[in-house]
Amino acid sequence: MELSPMQIYRGVATILAVSIAVAVYSGVIILYGGDPVEAYTKMFRNAFLDPYGLRETMRLASALGIISLGLSIVFRAGLWNIGAEGQYVLGGLAAGYVVYVLGLQQGGPLAPLLIGALTGGLYAAIPGVLRWRLGVNEVLTTLMLNYVALYLLYYVVYGVWRDPQTGFPVTPEIPGAYRLPEVGGFVGGLAIMLLIAPALYYLLFHTRYGFKLRVYGLNREAAEYAGYDRRAIIVGGLFISGLLAGLAGAGDFLGSYYRLMPRFSSGLGYTAIIVALLAYNHPLIVPIASILFAGFLYGSYTLAIVADIPTEATYLMTGLLLAMLVSTQYMERWIGWLARRL
Amino acid sequence: MTSQGRSSPLLKARNIWVVYSDGTVANKGVSLTLYEGEIHGLVGENGAGKTSFVHVLYGVVRPSAGEIYIQGVKTRIASPQDARRHGIFMVPQHNVLIPTLTGLDNIRLSNGAEAVDRVYRLVDELGIDVDLDTPVERLERGMVKKIEVLRALATGAKIVILDEPTSVMSPVEVEDLSRLLKTLRGAGYSFIFISHRLDEVVEICDRVTVLRDGQVAYSGGVDEVEKLYRLMFRGEEYLEASSMRRISPMLRVFLGIEGNGQEELARKYLSGSRGFTGYVPGNPYSAMVPGMSLVDNVRFRVLDQDIDYEGLTLRIVRSYEVVARDIYTPIDRLSGGNMQRFIVGREVELSEDRCVLMYPTRGLDMRSMALVHRRVWDAVERGCEVIYFTEDMEEALMLGGMISVVYRGRVSEPVSADEADVDRLKMLMSGIGWS
Amino acid sequence: MSDRREFIKVFGAGVAGLAGGYLAGALSAESKVAEVPSPAGEKDVLRAAWIYISNVEDFGWTYAHDLGRRYVAERLDFLETEYVESVPENESLPVITQLVNEGYEVIFTTSFGYMDDTIEAGKRYPDRIFMHCSGYKRRENVGTYFVRMYQPFYLTGLAAGAVTESNKLGYVAAHPIPEVIRHINAFHLGARRVNPDVETYVIWINAWFNPEAARAAAEQLIGIGCDVLAFTEDTPTVLQVAEENGVYSFSHYSDMSRYGPNAHLTGHLANWGVIYEDVLIRAYTGVWESKDYWWGFYEGAVEISPISDVVPEEVKEEILRIRDLMVENSFEPFTGPLVDRRGRVRAEPGRQLTKSELLSMKWFLEGVVGDLPGEE
Ligand SMILES: Nc1ncnc2c1ncn2[C@@H]1O[C@H](COP(=O)(O)OP(=O)(O)O)[C@@H](O)[C@H]1O
């Protein structure tokens, strides 16, 4: 695959955007009396060189990456699924249903994992159907369904599935038979992410369905002009993204938390949106972006420890990154202009 | 006429070069001088570099070389805000007003209350006929252009650049706009008027600059029309086109201003055909996928078929003279005319037994129009029925085929182009003579 | 029960020299000294870190813990402290890992939700000491601690029972778990001691930290006629609402009186510092061993705030008298006869509830009104 000048400018612009965000954040660290070089070094060491840190980073990266992969597909179709958070939670809830209520023992984690994924997919298909049949904006519906999923989670965690032994709002730990195995010392999710990424790349760039999705995203009118089936694109695209968010939710339940609690997701579904954008909605870039972003999220606590920066200030970094990424399209032009001058 | 003998020019651009990021050289040393109270025509075929040049004057595109002088002072125009500060305003080709608001609200929104006062004063003093109180979307295109010109003046502009304002107007609307510009010229305003229709340029402008391949081929008075034609087009294709009129019942031409029921008519023809029916919609942008290559822009149209997409794309590019670096260039990188020829070419070439073309030459220059006409006839000859919509009577007559006028949902008896009575067609188009 | 005595024994065994004067007292020599984790051993500096669920400025739970941290930071000159605030429940393991990497030897995790992560951390880092607040899981290098908050709640209940005119007390409650249920019953028990007619109305907000929900619940309770409001929520919101509506409320965990100068009757305070001091000195001297701290008035880990003059003098005296009894360990609020609202006898006259009964309490006393999920 040959890189066009535009792609090169874009890459340079992304690196530049991240560098500027890092530079500004260094200023913040200095403001709090820290040493940015030391802070970033330790952050990197804790997130990638420490064996436990690396495992945790990879766990976060795989959840984030699997959600982002799904988002990269719908975003390519120009559909804004803001509901990955809810689909993730519902995936965990459905897996919990299989474990706590049905008690389906056969197949170990496989049944809850697949049912979790499927439920996430169907949950995302609801806004898809509303969009397809009634033209309801999916941004609103997906966002609202996040709250529905969240309140459902509260309902079971505070109510029917609460651990009767302790009375605390946490469900009981799942038996060992249900737990996802590790792969090469890492959570199984990492392997799943690395399998899904090329599959989605193939879907998007080498199948007719992927082509139609992209056409629909670039120009809806043109897709209708060419007579494409809107239902397959809208409902199907949202279903795929929900499927993967649900898979991540079920995976985290079966592979790392082993239980449900009120803060089952601390905003992963929203962070995944940033990761997908950071990766230009490209399935082969998403895993890289999610690993870097997970490292950053994980390491942000090091900043709080080493540089005494309030944890909340990491949101500043996320915000900065987002702002810089939004401005990359302008930067692309400067860089193109500069490249021609040199 | 009025410009001669003035001491210092209002605006002078010298030796402007424009090189785009992909290496396209759109302007190769273009110079132009604009005097106060002048309407200066800027003509040239599609892709000649007209828009690029005025984008430099308006601060949208940064020139690779060249200088701009405003009232004799060398000036750098870095952005449209800069340009406006120097009294230059551009009315782009496409509508930029908010469709649901009235002209007045549009002006108030973008320029504030005092601009509204200024517009009222102008309208009163000069007796301008303009409708400022109807939502823009319900106005005719000619009226919208007039509002855009007034909006430009409301910002305090002394120089207004109009990029192809007439490409989608009926003859009556062109005349109306021409009247407005002449009135404003009398009040001391200056205009750069871009067009590829020489007849109207001769009628409206004081002086003209002809661009060809990014270079100035002529700059001066407008007296010798024939000479301008030859300068503007590299060959004799205009004359050739006008002389190749043929007649066939397989070519159905529907003549009429858009919005008279053409959509319903087109839909009727789009159904009930056996093979693939090519279709160019009234808005060709809805028939292309920006961000995708030319090949993919062919592929998306006939996705589930066993076709050599590369070969077909190459054939369209060649036979419709589409200027593109290669067939993997994103379609949005093409100039408007090239994009349109590509879409028309795709539809005509893919058609099996029928092809519906809505205003396929709108905005194209004469040479491109002649090219499209030739390909349409090629299709007719290979046995494909062509349904051709146009708003331009001259074009309908030139093209040949069986002509019907469309007016308020009604369709007149088809007449063959060589038997058509020009006056009767004109009457029918204006709603007179329908039984 | 005998925490303090045990501490003194251990203390005497190894460390008198180092921490000399810190606790003068009887030093008896027999003790089994913990051998297991003694990371600090001979070093000069001990590094301890706290993980907080919310911001240190929440003026409730986390604020009280941070007061405890500051207390030990000031008193123990071998100590270096650090804290990480606003750590979500399922992210404590990453934070612990990073604290360990940065060299922290004793780590306090101050929210129930950190329990499993703390245990996991204990497995990963056997040479570090972990102390988890409010949980029940321990291992050889993971201990637990909590304060007997129900003791001051009993005392504030006395104040409430004395000042109420409607005989309706309100309680804005976090989660229906034994800890909170204990607070409610103790509060109600105290109130009934001075006023046998009171009822206590409970509304669950299902959150430890949710000012909006706390406000809504408080207003609802006032709406049904409650004129004294107790609460288990991490902000001064309920006290503020009481002030706005001319009813009474309390401080919870740390002093909040400035949020409701007129409404403030008294308060239930925690003094985590004494627990931290004990843990850290043991860790520093290498005599720490895993156990459950459940300290109350007797150990100095809980206290009440100054009592408002609205409370009648004789009740005030009664409150202080019972407090002093608890400081001497000769009074226990949950002493029979105790009958729950379903009529079951929970303690025969004279019998005290055991620790395990207290820790698994899932019933309300007669006179507590409101739904109790999982009521036994
Ligand atoms: N943004 C651009 N990037 C690259 N090439 C461009 C761009 N805009 C125009 N061009 C090319 O420059 C040439 C002149 O285009 P333009 O100025 O739009 O011509 P005109 O307005 O006379 O039709 C064309 O070949 C066109 O393809």
Ligand SMILES: [Mg+2]
């Ligand atoms: Mg142009």
